[in-house]
Amino acid sequence: MRFQTLKGFNDILPDDFRYWRHVLGVATGLADRFGYVQVDPPIIEETRLFLRGLQEGSAVVLDKELYNFDDQDGTNICLRPEFTAGVMRTYVEHGMHTWPKPVKLFAIGPVFRHEKPQAGRFRQHTQLNVECLGEEDPAADLEIMQLSYSLYSELGFQGLTFQLNSIGCPDCRPAYIEKLVSYFTAHQDQLPAIDQRRLEVNPLRVLDTKEAATLALLDDAPKSIDNLCQGCTDHFEALVGYLDVLNLPYIINSRLVRGFDYYVRTVFEVWGEELGAQNALCGGGRYDGLVKSVGGPSTPGVGVGIGVERIVLSLRAQDIEPPPLDSPQVMALHRGAAAKTVAVELVSQLRQARIPSLLAFGSRSLKAQFKSANRAAVRFAIILGEDELERGVATLRDMEDGEQTEVALGEVVAWLADRLISDL
Numbered sequence: 001m002r003f004q005t006l007k008g009f010n011d012i013l014p015d016d017f018r019y020w021r022h023v024l025g026v027a028t029g030l031a032d033r034f035g036y037v038q039v040d041p042p043i044i045e046e047t048r049l050f051l052r053g054l055q056e057g058s059a060v061v062l063d064k065e066l067y068n069f070d071d072q073d074g075t076n077i078c079l080r081p082e083f084t085a086g087v088m089r090t091y092v093e094h095g096m097h098t099w100p101k102p103v104k105l106f107a108i109g110p111v112f113r114h115e116k117p118q119a120g121r122f123r124q125h126t127q128l129n130v131e132c133l134g135e136e137d138p139a140a141d142l143e144i145m146q147l148s149y150s151l152y153s154e155l156g157f158q159g160l161t162f163q164l165n166s167i168g169c170p171d172c173r174p175a176y177i178e179k180l181v182s183y184f185t186a187h188q189d190q191l192p193a194i195d196q197r198r199l200e201v202n203p204l205r206v207l208d209t210k211e212a213a214t215l216a217l218l219d220d221a222p223k224s225i226d227n228l229c230q231g232c233t234d235h236f237e238a239l240v241g242y243l244d245v246l247n248l249p250y251i252i253n254s255r256l257v258r259g260f261d262y263y264v265r266t267v268f269e270v271w272g273e274e275l276g277a278q279n280a281l282c283g284g285g286r287y288d289g290l291v292k293s294v295g296g297p298s299t300p301g302v303g304v305g306i307g308v309e310r311i312v313l314s315l316r317a318q319d320i321e322p323p324p325l326d327s328p329q330v331m332a333l334h335r336g337a338a339a340k341t342v343a344v345e346l347v348s349q350l351r352q353a354r355i356p357s358l359l360a361f362g363s364r365s366l367k368a369q370f371k372s373a374n375r376a377a378v379r380f381a382i383i384l385g386e387d388e389l390e391r392g393v394a395t396l397r398d399m400e401d402g403e404q405t406e407v408a409l410g411e412v413v414a415w416l417a418d419r420l421i422s423d424l
C-alpha cells in the first residue's frame with residue numbers, strides 16, 4: 001500500500017527549505033527590528049473563539065471551512081482557521097492587556113481551512129501574523145503596513161504597492177451600509193444569486209464580488225471613504241499623509257474589504273507586479289473591537305497576515321534565488337578501523353568548532369569515499385590511514401584545486417577554522 005498527501009496539503013522538501021529558511025529569517029529579523037516579540041498559541045482552540053463576533057454570512061462560510069470535532073468532554077474544538085483570534089485570546093488570558101501599550105506581537109505557524117485548493121491557497125498553510133495592540137494612532141497602521149512592505153522588498157519583489165481603503169467604524173458604517181443596500185436593492189434584478197444572498201447577510205462582501213454583472217454596478221455604488229465620520233476621516237487622512245511622507249506607493253481601492261467582520265477603519269493589501277491574476281500578496285487592517293469580543297477590555301488593534309507558501313511560490317515564479325544554506329565543508333575519509341575512530345573524533349571536534357562536517361560512513365574504498373565527498377561538494381577532505389596515524393598527521397586535500405597538505409592531528413581543527421569560518 002502506498003500513501004500520498006491529502007488533497008490541499010503539501011510536503012515541504014529540502015529544496016523548498018532553501019526558500020523557507022530565507023523567508024522566515026528575513027521575517028523574524030524584521031519583527032525584531034520593529035520591536036515585535038513572538039508568541040505561539042496552540043493549533044487547536046475552541047471553535048466558538050473563531051465564530052463569535054462574526055456576522056451570519058462570514059460565520060456560515062467559516063463554519064463550513066473548519067476542521068472541527070467534539071473533544072472527549074463534549075467541547076467543540078477546531079484546527080485554527082486563522083491566527084488573530086487565538087493571539088487575542090492569548091493576550092487576554094495571560095494579562096498582556098496590563099502591559100505598557102502598545103503590545104507588539106508576532107506569530108508563525110500553520111492554519112487550516114477546508115476550502116477548494118488553488119494556486120497559492122492550500123488547506124494547510126503557514127502564516128506570519130503581526131499584531132500591534134493598544135494603540136489607536138494611525139502611525140501604528142503605518143508600522144504594520146511598512147513591515148509588510150519591507151518583507152517583500154527585502155526578499156526582492158518589484159513593483160510593490162498598497163491597495164488601501166477605510167471601511168469606517170460602528171458609528172458611521174451602519175449609515176453607509178444602509179446606502180449600499182439601497183443602491184443594490186434598486187438593481188437587484190441584475191445581481192447574481194450569490195450577491196443577492198450577500199446583500200442580505202453581509203452587504204460589504206458584495207464589494208468583493210467576482211461576478212461580472214455585479215462588477216458592472218460597482219463604479220456607481222456608494223463608497224465607504226465618502227461616508228466616514230470625522231474620527232475615521234481624520235484617521236485615514238493621517239495614514240495617507242504618513243504614506244506620502246515615506247514615499248510608499250498606494251492606490252485607494254473602494255472595493256477593498258476583508259474576509260472577517262471584525263475589521264474597522266483601515267484595510268489594506270500589498271500587491272506586486274508580474275504575479276498574474278493573484279497579485280495580492282498579503283492583507284490586514286484594524287480591528288479595534290476584537291479583544292473585547294474574546295472577553296478582554298476594549299482595546300484597539302491592527303495587524304496583518306502573510307502566507308509563507310504564497311511568498312515561496314512567488315519567489316520561484318520570479319526566479320528569485322535565496323542565498324545558499326550553510327552546508328558541510330569538510331568530509332573525513334578513512335582507511336582501516338583505527339583511522340575511522342580518529343575520523344569520528346575529528347568530525348566531532350569540527351562540529352563543536354561550528355564547522356559543518358561529514359563522516360564517510362561504512363568501510364568503502366577511498367575512491368568511493370572521494371566520490372561521496374564530490375557529491376557533497378565539500379571544500380576539504382581529511383584523509384586518514386595507517387601511514388598518517390603512525391606519523392600523527394592528517395592529509396588535507398583542497399577539493400577545488402587538488403592541493404594536499406599534511407597537518408598535525410592536533411592542529412587540524414585550527415587549520416580548517418582559519419580557512420573556513422570567515423566564509424560561513
